Amino acid sequence: ETGVTQSPTHLIKTRGQQVTLRCSSQSGHNTVSWYQQALGQGPQFIFQYYREEENGRGNFPPRFSGLQFPNYSSELNVNALELDDSALYLCASSLPGQGTDTQYFGPGTRLTVL
Amino acid sequence: GNSVTQMEGPVTLSEEAFLTINCTYTATGYPSLFWYVQYPGEGLQLLLKATKADDKGSNKGFEATYRKETTSFHLEKGSVQVSDSAVYFCALKGSARQLTFGSGTQLTVLP
Numbered sequence: 001e002t003g004v005t006q007s008p009t010h011l012i013k014t015r016g017q018q019v020t021l022r023c024s025s026q027s028g029h030n031t032v033s034w035y036q037q038a039l040g041q042g043p044q045f046i047f048q049y050y051r052e053e054e055n056g057r058g059n060f061p062p063r064f065s066g067l068q069f070p071n072y073s074s075e076l077n078v079n080a081l082e083l084d085d086s087a088l089y090l091c092a093s094s095l096p097g098q099g100t101d102t103q104y105f106g107p108g109t110r111l112t113v114l
Numbered sequence: 115g116n117s118v119t120q121m122e123g124p125v126t127l128s129e130e131a132f133l134t135i136n137c138t139y140t141a142t143g144y145p146s147l148f149w150y151v152q153y154p155g156e157g158l159q160l161l162l163k164a165t166k167a168d169d170k171g172s173n174k175g176f177e178a179t180y181r182k183e184t185t186s187f188h189l190e191k192g193s194v195q196v197s198d199s200a201v202y203f204c205a206l207k208g209s210a211r212q213l214t215f216g217s218g219t220q221l222t223v224l225p
Contacts, residue, residue, distance in 0.1 A: 035213075042216055042217045042218050043215050108156075
């Protein structure tokens with residue numbers, strides 16, 4: 001158990017729709033990172049939030065956006081869904097400045113786009 | 115940019131066999147190195163980590179040593195169990211805050 005939770009567990013959407021995924025960070029962790037894991041692949045970094053501000057972004061288009069709230073929960077929003085967005089979406093919380101800044105992952109949300 | 119190359123799988127072993135999963139990396143500076151494990155239907159769990167050259171990370175019988183001269187962080191276990199069946203990911207964290215992952219190695223341990 002990492003103390004990081006995500007909801008929902010599974011989600012099915014159709015192409016063109018919008019989706020919001022949620023993450024609750026480990027207690028006291030002020031940084032959250034989001035990753036996309038396609039089937040059979042390693043996770044790819046989407047973006048990171050630190051104290052409610054975006055703090056780094058991977059190679060993902062602007063239709064991927066996020067929010068972090070004062071209680072350190074966060075959201076990943078994806079607009080205009082495409083078939084290739086089907087993946088496991090993982091969030092990870094961490095506390096920068098604590099040694100290696102280890103990231104602790106939630107169980108993920110499995111998104112299927114039809 | 116940073117990159118991680120992992121030994122291709124899948125790997126199938128008998129219980130009590132010796133395990134090695136190779137991992138090499140490319141990075142500037144002095145990254146931290148990690149092994150994560152993913153059990154079926156679950157998210158990633160941190161298995162072990164090392165933050166500087168010659169450090170050895172260990173957990174649950176698994177070990178990996180940070181070798182800067184060979185840019186490697188190979189995962190080893192002396193005697194695998196059926197419960198070790200999972201996908202193993204090598205990852206690094208450099209000056210940027212995000213993790214860069216390898217493509218993963220599927221391990222199946224047969225009784």
